Amino acid sequence: MTRRVALPGAAELFRTTVPRTDHADPPERASAESAARSVATRSGSGRRRHDSKITVYVSDEELLGLEQARLALRADHGIAVDRGRMVREAVAVVLADLDERGAESVLVQRLREPGE
Template structure:
């Protein structure tokens, strides 16, 4: 009887799971448009290169978690909170690109300033 457990080697643990990218994505120059509403979408499930920290209230975190659970229970979509947030950001930015001053983002921020 062996006393040591057989563990996988480093090559099995740290294998590549996706094809490497050709390079960093090109950023639009001053003469290029930022993109239109149709080109924006959440980045989905992939490795992300940048990270931000966002502070939310307990109520906002609870609402986000309830939305995530509702997506799973009612719509069969299993996602994490980060993916929900990325999709929401993409939707807001697409709306801003398409509608400008009439976008939900501008209206919401203006309303918040008025409080």
């Protein structure tokens, strides 16, 4: 029985990793659209070499939940992804929500919950 390594496809290897910025907008229009543009361009960094690293400690239940989500993505949706990529995507989603909704964002609401 041979074990094959799953490699990324061409679309993922050759995708643009730097958000495109267009400086042709007039200043008043650019300032009004800057928040919307940051939300639209925020995404997880995907498969690439990362220069920065953090260590995050999680409970056994959180780690099990993350692993179950990874397996569900693979089994139910055909998406093979590692836990690091899942975490980067989750961070991008939460930060985009914070940019867009501010005090009404999920992050602010959850961090304000008593007992945390």
